[in-house]
Amino acid sequence: MHKIVPQPGILKIDLYKGGASSVEGVSDVVKLSSNENPFGPGDTAVNAYKRAGHALHRYPSSDHLSLRTALAKAHDLDADRIICGSGSDEIIGFLCQAYAGRGTDVIYTEHGFAMYKIAAQAAGARPVSVPEKNRVVDVDAILKAANSKTRLVFIANPANPTGTMVSDKELARLAANLPDHVLLVLDGAYAEYVEGFDGSAKLVTRRENVVMTRTFSKMYGLGGLRVGWGYGPAHVIDVLNRVRAPFNLAEPQLATAEAAIADTAHVEKCLRENIRMRTWLTGALRDMGLGVDDSHANFVLARFTSAETADRCNEHLKSAGLIVRQVANYGLPNALRISVGDEPSCRRVAHAIGLFLGKIKEPGA
Numbered sequence: 001m002h003k004i005v006p007q008p009g010i011l012k013i014d015l016y017k018g019g020a021s022s023v024e025g026v027s028d029v030v031k032l033s034s035n036e037n038p039f040g041p042g043d044t045a046v047n048a049y050k051r052a053g054h055a056l057h058r059y060p061s062s063d064h065l066s067l068r069t070a071l072a073k074a075h076d077l078d079a080d081r082i083i084c085g086s087g088s089d090e091i092i093g094f095l096c097q098a099y100a101g102r103g104t105d106v107i108y109t110e111h112g113f114a115m116y117k118i119a120a121q122a123a124g125a126r127p128v129s130v131p132e133k134n135r136v137v138d139v140d141a142i143l144k145a146a147n148s149k150t151r152l153v154f155i156a157n158p159a160n161p162t163g164t165m166v167s168d169k170e171l172a173r174l175a176a177n178l179p180d181h182v183l184l185v186l187d188g189a190y191a192e193y194v195e196g197f198d199g200s201a202k203l204v205t206r207r208e209n210v211v212m213t214r215t216f217s218k219m220y221g222l223g224g225l226r227v228g229w230g231y232g233p234a235h236v237i238d239v240l241n242r243v244r245a246p247f248n249l250a251e252p253q254l255a256t257a258e259a260a261i262a263d264t265a266h267v268e269k270c271l272r273e274n275i276r277m278r279t280w281l282t283g284a285l286r287d288m289g290l291g292v293d294d295s296h297a298n299f300v301l302a303r304f305t306s307a308e309t310a311d312r313c314n315e316h317l318k319s320a321g322l323i324v325r326q327v328a329n330y331g332l333p334n335a336l337r338i339s340v341g342d343e344p345s346c347r348r349v350a351h352a353i354g355l356f357l358g359k360i361k362e363p364g365a
């Protein structure tokens with residue numbers, strides 16, 4: 001037996017489970033398990049990716065100036081206060097590595113995104129889950145839980161897997177009332193899906209204790225590219241840059257993300273379609289008697305009468321080639337999270353759930 005052991009707690013980390021992408025024995029599957037953009041990236045982005053291939057002998061930019069400048073311009077922010085990472089997951093990791101550690105606590109909420117807990121544990125910190133109120137982040141519960149050991153508070157807004165939101169006003173109240181040594185992290189992975197929402201960028205601009213993370217993985221249809229970014233106070237961005245590897249992003253990543261920002265028509269089309277099909281899917285599922293909160297993102301959470309029914313429905317969907325996400329590990333055993341796909345996918349999944357629940361009869365059955 002060897003004596004090589006990792007730091008305490010590392011072996012307690014549960015591996016992140018991504019959305020499944022195949023079903024054994026079914027060839028024609030529809031993947032609605034990872035909140036991917038059903039339209040994929042726009043042509044402008046794909047062309048930039050191809051072009052970047054010709055310069056792969058060159059090391060990439062290490063300061064990401066061009067992408068940061070494009071982001072700053074698009075969102076009306078200060079480029080010096082932006083950091084880019086390999087997905088926003090990497091920024092979440094930087095934050096935990098730099099600010100949390102042994103003997104400290106990292107707060108997230110009851111149904112919060114799995115990476116917060118994993119990144120906290122990887123840094124040696126204690127992950128602390130705080131209750132939500134009817135699947136909505138509860139600012140008062142967070143304020144009650146924050147103490148001298150707390151270093152970070154993670155909130156996704158809109159949240160995953162619930163799709164719910166908290167108001168900017170509530171977040172401002174949280175930022176103003178947290179202990180002085182606590183950094184509030186607002187994860188805006190789905191911010192682009194909310195019309196007129198800046199991901200609380202203005203709150204970040206005006207405070208020294210709030211950071212926002214964003215991604216190209218959802219609305220921009222670039223989950224496979226791995227590009228995310230963070231915007232925060234200068235002192236925080238300086239700290240994060242010290243733990244960031246100099247070449248954490250390859251040139252094709254940087255160039256593709258920058259091109260994607262410029263293709264506003266693609267984003268607008270995806271936004272419209274998501275709203276249209278999310279409204280339709282929410283209505284269809286509610287008509288079948290399922291509990292569905294208003295979602296502000298590109299997925300809906302369908303609540304069944306029991307965990308057993310949700311499990312059986314999931315199996316039924318799988319056999320029909322429809323892959324959705326079970327969310328028992330998010331404290332929601334009676335629910336299934338369904339990404340908003342294109343129209344045929346949404347119709348297929350609603351039809352299959354209708355058959356399962358006996359709300360629709362198969363012709364001739």
Ligand SMILES: *Cc1c(COP(=O)(O)O)cnc(C)c1O
Nearest residue numbers: 087088089113160189215217228
């Ligand atoms: C999908 C998602 C992300 C994005 O992660 P990337 O590493 O940027 O792909 C971040 N936060 C939440 C809550 C998500 O659902």
